[in-house]
Every structure is written in structure tokens, then in C-alpha cells.
Amino acid sequence: MAGTLALEATGLRKSYGGVVAVNSVELAVEAGVVLGFLGPNGAGKTTVIRILSTILRADAGTFAVSGIPHTDPVEIRRRIGVLPESAGYPLGQTGQEWLTFHAQLFGRPLVEARETAHRLLAEVGLADRGGSLISAYSRGMRQRLGIARALVNDPQVVFLDEPTLGLDPAGQRQVLDLVARIAKEYGVTVILTTHLLVEVEQVCDQVLILNHGRVVAEGTVAEVARRAAAPRRGLVSVRAEQRERAVELLAGSGLQASAVGNDHGGQVAVLIPVDTEPETAAAEVLRRLLDAGVPVLGFTLEGGRLSDAFLAVTEDA
Numbered sequence: 001m002a003g004t005l006a007l008e009a010t011g012l013r014k015s016y017g018g019v020v021a022v023n024s025v026e027l028a029v030e031a032g033v034v035l036g037f038l039g040p041n042g043a044g045k046t047t048v049i050r051i052l053s054t055i056l057r058a059d060a061g062t063f064a065v066s067g068i069p070h071t072d073p074v075e076i077r078r079r080i081g082v083l084p085e086s087a088g089y090p091l092g093q094t095g096q097e098w099l100t101f102h103a104q105l106f107g108r109p110l111v112e113a114r115e116t117a118h119r120l121l122a123e124v125g126l127a128d129r130g131g132s133l134i135s136a137y138s139r140g141m142r143q144r145l146g147i148a149r150a151l152v153n154d155p156q157v158v159f160l161d162e163p164t165l166g167l168d169p170a171g172q173r174q175v176l177d178l179v180a181r182i183a184k185e186y187g188v189t190v191i192l193t194t195h196l197l198v199e200v201e202q203v204c205d206q207v208l209i210l211n212h213g214r215v216v217a218e219g220t221v222a223e224v225a226r227r228a229a230a231p232r233r234g235l236v237s238v239r240a241e242q243r244e245r246a247v248e249l250l251a252g253s254g255l256q257a258s259a260v261g262n263d264h265g266g267q268v269a270v271l272i273p274v275d276t277e278p279e280t281a282a283a284e285v286l287r288r289l290l291d292a293g294v295p296v297l298g299f300t301l302e303g304g305r306l307s308d309a310f311l312a313v314t315e316d317a
């Protein structure tokens, strides 16, 4: 339905005994988006996912999945797929048997359930291993099988809680490529929990960062990196004998500049304010120095990545 958000939540709150795990969480996720759901260990990500997937009841707040209110958990469950943080697999079954069983649980007749299992095994790159026992699958293969299971009911929203946990770099890449592909091909909304920030930059349209149960940053990767990041730093290389002059010139034009390195290397660090585009700041720095006849040997920008933003908004004071 046009205009319906895939996910929306207001004032979600959950405590375990005296521990407030989730506090005043608001969400609004458009359909078809891959959302990187980030936060340090214990931030509350799994708790939010459990609430939204109707496994756990919130103490307060409301939410809706594809327009279905939280008061109708049975209908929500029809529309979602979940790969839990620590998914268990029946080791004595084959991947094909297990997926067929789950397709039947969602009401598909046996023949259709088998076809669904077959199609999904191919989708996650396990076409030739469907007849093998799950006990013989590697961890990466099990994670991909778990993603196939999460798709068995053609969901509109899929929650993947740390699908890359414990995988080697090639396995991580395979799973993240799969996530990007299913979002594109199936048009599903994906809520992806992971600690792989560089990969999030490549796969996710949007990110939301939780810290101590609260949302501390959200938006596109670029927005979050820009807004939440600590001020970025430009490093300008000049001749050692020109370094003090360069600092004076830049400081004189209102920038925070300081000399770095030793007498043999001439580098000047320039702090770039958060509200200034790095390209604009870089052009200004270069223009100032070149106009004054100070040759610039190099210029690099540090900061402004998602990982910088993540650290900036989750660092405890």
C-alpha cells in the first residue's frame, strides 16, 4: 500500500528486572530499505528485534509492521521473516527437508513447499547441498540456510540478527551480498544487525545506532557519518621549513590548525567543522596556502566514516 511504512514504532520501552534495555525507541522505516541496525554490545538491538518480531512484549510503546498494529501479532508474523541471533538447526535433517517443513508450517501444500525450498536453496547458493544433512554444513552455509528460512513465507520485512557472526571474511561477504540481493529482488525491507561497519556502508541504505537502549543517530549512511562524526581532520603536507608559516596562514583564516610530526616532516593538521563539507574545506585550505606561495605536497582527510560516527555517538563520557 502506497505510503505505508514497513516499520514504525513509538515509545518502545523494555526492562529486564532493574535493567532498562530499550528506552523511548522511535522508528520509521520505508519499504524496500536495508537498515543497518547498529550499536555496541548490550545496546538493546536484539531486544528491539524481539519486540518487533512479536517474540517479546514491550513494557510500553506501540509499533506496526507493514501497517499491521502490534495488537495483531499473528498477522505480523505472517508478514515477517526472522534470522535470530543464535539460530538453532536440526542437524539430522537436510536443508531441503527443513525448508520444506517450514514452508508447510506457513500453509503450503507439500509439493509447493518442496518447490519453495528448492527455489530458496538456489537463491542462497545451496542448490547443490540441499540433500546434505545440516550437520555437514559450515557455519556460513547454516547462516545462508537460516536466511532462506526467513524468506519462506515471502515476507515484507526480514530481521537478520548478526547474520555474519563468526564467519570468515569470505563468508561475511557472501552473506552481505545475499542480503543486498534479496532486498533488491524481493523488494523486502531488511533490518540487519551487524558489527561490520565498513560492510554496512556498502550494503545499507540507512542506519540507526542504538546506545544504552536509545536511538542516538539515524539517517542515510552519509547523513549519520556527517552529522554524528567528531570533526574531521585534514592533514596537509608541506616542506618542513614552511610548516610554521602554513599554521599561521590557516589559523589566520579562522581554521584550527596545528603542526604535527617532527622537524623532518612538515605536516599541519586542520580541524574541519562538522557543518562544513570536506571538499569545501579542502579547497579553502589549498587556496590559502597556494595563494601565499606555500607549496602543498599532499592532503588527506581523516574521519567522516560511519565507524567514526559510531564511535562518536556510542563513546561513554
Ligand SMILES: Nc1ncnc2c1ncn2[C@@H]1O[C@H](COP(=O)(O)OP(=O)(O)OP(=O)(O)O)[C@@H](O)[C@H]1O
Pocket: 016, 019, 020, 021, 039, 040, 041, 042, 043, 044, 045, 046, 047, 048, 085
Ligand atoms: N533475558 C534477559 N534478562 C536480563 N537481561 C537481559 C536479557 N536480555 C538482554 N538483557 C540485557 O538487556 C540489555 C540489552 O541487551 P540486547 O541483547 O538487546 O543487546 P544487543 O544490542 O543485542 O547486544 P549484542 O550486540 O551483544 O547482541 C543488556 O544490558 C542485556 O544484558
